Amino acid sequence: MPSASTDSSTRPAPQTRLRFYNFSAPSRFYSLTRWLVPLCWVVALGFAAAGLYMGFFIAPTDAVQGDVYRIIFIHVPAAWMSMLLYLVMAFWACIGWAFKARLASMVAQSIAPTGALFTFLALWTGALWGRPTWGAYWVWDARLTTELILLFLYLGYIALVNAIDDRRRAEQAGALLALVGSINVAIIYFSVKWWNTLHQGATISVSAAPKMAATMLTAMLLMTVAFWAYAFAVVFVRTRAQIIEREAHAGWVAALLGRTIKP
Numbered sequence: 072m073p074s075a076s077t078d079s080s081t082r083p084a085p086q087t088r089l090r091f092y093n094f095s096a097p098s099r100f101y102s103l104t105r106w107l108v109p110l111c112w113v114v115a116l117g118f119a120a121a122g123l124y125m126g127f128f129i130a131p132t133d134a135v136q137g138d139v140y141r142i143i144f145i146h147v148p149a150a151w152m153s154m155l156l157y158l159v160m161a162f163w164a165c166i167g168w169a170f171k172a173r174l175a176s177m178v179a180q181s182i183a184p185t186g187a188l189f190t191f192l193a194l195w196t197g198a199l200w201g202r203p204t205w206g207a208y209w210v211w212d213a214r215l216t217t218e219l220i221l222l223f224l225y226l227g228y229i230a231l232v233n234a235i236d237d238r239r240r241a242e243q244a245g246a247l248l249a250l251v252g253s254i255n256v257a258i259i260y261f262s263v264k265w266w267n268t269l270h271q272g273a274t275i276s277v278s279a280a281p282k283m284a285a286t287m288l289t290a291m292l293l294m295t296v297a298f299w300a301y302a303f304a305v306v307f308v309r310t311r312a313q314i315i316e317r318e319a320h321a322g323w324v325a326a327l328l329g330r331t332i333k334p
Contacts, residue, residue: 095174097314098323104307111304115297122293130286139203143287146196148295149189153221154256156186156302160228161249168246173317174310176242179249180232181309185302187225194218213262217255224252 126144133140160182167176197215198208209215228245235241283291318324 095172097174097177097318098321100174101311101314104311108304108307108311111300111307115300115304117297118293118300119297122290122297125286125293126290130290131284136204139200142196142200144290144294146193146200147291148298149196150193150218151295152298152302153186153190153193153218154259156182156189157221157225157249157256158253160186161246161253164228164242164246164249168243174314176246177310177313177317178306179245180229181306181313182302183225183229184309185305187222187229189298189302190218190222190225194222214259217259217262220255221252221259224248224255228252 122144127141130141130144132138160179163175163182164179166172167174167179194215197218201210202208228248231248232241232245235244315324315327
């Protein structure tokens with residue numbers, strides 16, 4: 072009769088078992104993202120081309136705003152990304168703070184410039200859209216103001232973590248700022264419901280049917296995927312650069328760069 076216990080020869084070696092946290096090591100993350108970066112660039116370029124073509128050439132003209140509304144295919148996905156990336160940044164910053172995870176802190180710091188870029192893009196395209204719609208490039212509307220505050224939070228986080236020489240203290244201070252600033256994301260999202268603003272409400276909701284034509288929705292979703300892929304690509308590239316800088320004295324970096332480390 073075979074033994075109830077599994078023979079040790081049939082058990083996989085511990086080092087061969089794949090776990091998600093295996094990639095928390097900078098060396099494994101660097102190796103994994105080596106092939107993810109080109110893939111993300113291909114997805115970003117492909118989906119952006121398809122989304123822009125569908126949004127600017129196939130989607131119908133709006134009955135009220137005419138063709139000026141087409142800026143939403145850049146403005147809305149950029150606004151979504153600005154808020155979501157801040158929450159992702161705050162999450163990884165807090166993980167790095169709570170568990171002293173170097174890679175998590177590096178990822179958070181790599182997200183910040185990309186989030187700031189999308190926030191600026193959302194504000195800029197919103198101003199271009201607001202001029203023919205509201206008659207002004209800027210109004211102190213609740214959503215516009217809180218989105219501007221979001222840009223300042225991104226820039227403040229970047230400045231803070233680079234102003235403190237002690238890296239550990241810089242990461243802790245940045246995580247605290249990111250965590251507190253997350254409240255602003257909720258304010259941005261609910262601002263059109265809490266206050267009487269010029270900014271229109273949500274066009275897409277998980278609890279209601281879309282308030283736009285199918286081609287418009289498809290173009291917007293294509294651009295959203297393109298922006299996500301772009302964000303992954305540049306965050307991976309920036310994190311890889313930080314890994315090389317911080318792990319410069321590690322043996323695997325020396326082997327990667329083809330040099331020897333002096334004892």
